[in-house]
Amino acid sequence: MDKRLYGIVEYILNIADPDDLEVISQALEKRINDHRSAPVLGLNPAKLAAQSTDSINEQLEGSKQMVSRMAADFAANIIRENAPELSEAQVQELLADFMPESAGGRGRQAEKHERSGDSLPAGMIIQMVQQFVEYSEGAMSPAEQIQMETEVPGWKDRYWRSFPGQIQKLISLYLNGDIDRSRFDAHVYEVLGL
Numbered sequence: 001m002d003k004r005l006y007g008i009v010e011y012i013l014n015i016a017d018p019d020d021l022e023v024i025s026q027a028l029e030k031r032i033n034d035h036r037s038a039p040v041l042g043l044n045p046a047k048l049a050a051q052s053t054d055s056i057n058e059q060l061e062g063s064k065q066m067v068s069r070m071a072a073d074f075a076a077n078i079i080r081e082n083a084p085e086l087s088e089a090q091v092q093e094l095l096a097d098f099m100p101e102s103a104g105g106r107g108r109q110a111e112k113h114e115r116s117g118d119s120l121p122a123g124m125i126i127q128m129v130q131q132f133v134e135y136s137e138g139a140m141s142p143a144e145q146i147q148m149e150t151e152v153p154g155w156k157d158r159y160w161r162s163f164p165g166q167i168q169k170l171i172s173l174y175l176n177g178d179i180d181r182s183r184f185d186a187h188v189y190e191v192l193g194l
Contacts (some may be wrong), residue, residue, distance in 0.1 A: 006040045035184055039176070055086050063151060063153075064151045066151050066152070067124070067128075067151070067152055068124065070127070071123060071124040071128070072095060072123075072153075074127045074130075075095060075127065076091055076092075076095055077096055077122060077124045077127075079095070095123075107172060114169055122192040122193065125162075125163065125164075125167065125192060126188065126189075126192065126194075128162070128163070129163070129167060130169065131148065131155075131159070131173065132156065132159050132160070132163075133174065135148075135156065135169065136171075136175050138176070141156070164191065166188055166191045167188060167191055167192075170184055170187050171184075177180035
């Protein structure tokens with residue numbers, strides 16, 4: 001044993017007055033508490049939790065950006081297929097208007113939806129509705145399902161929760177066979193103000 005330990009014990013037992021013992025008691029308590037909050041096996045739980053939170057937030061942001069890119073690509077392809085006479089610049093202008101995140105700007109549709117309290121642009125909701133319905137009808141290939149789940153884990157539930165209530169009702173009506181596809185599409189566009 002260290003000689004200093006004997007000196008400390010001697011001081012505590014035989015020399016220290018009550019005020020000294022109070023100081024020693026508080027010092028011991030602080031040392032014990034510091035030891036309890038010290039990293040375990042070199043791991044600091046608070047730091048690990050903060051790092052995990054940062055990692056999860058980065059993954060969520062990446063997923064949101066990926067869905068946005070997928071929706072923009074899908075919308076651009078629809079425009080090109082249905083209006084082949086448009087130049088690429090015109091296609092990009094339409095995308096910027098309806099899906100401003102694809103061009104880094106703000107469009108009329110995004111502003112309209114922000115004013116009405118909707119958080120997603122109409123073009124993105126249309127893309128999400130199409131993917132959701134395709135999956136629900138069994139028309140989505142297993143490879144696409146795997147890709148969707150990889151890119152946006154739990155995408156079916158997340159999509160459903162993000163749909164406005166009227167869109168959810170229309171999807172239910174369509175999937176139950178209460179309305180046909182053309183009426184469903186028309187009503188979805190109408191709800192979204194397109």
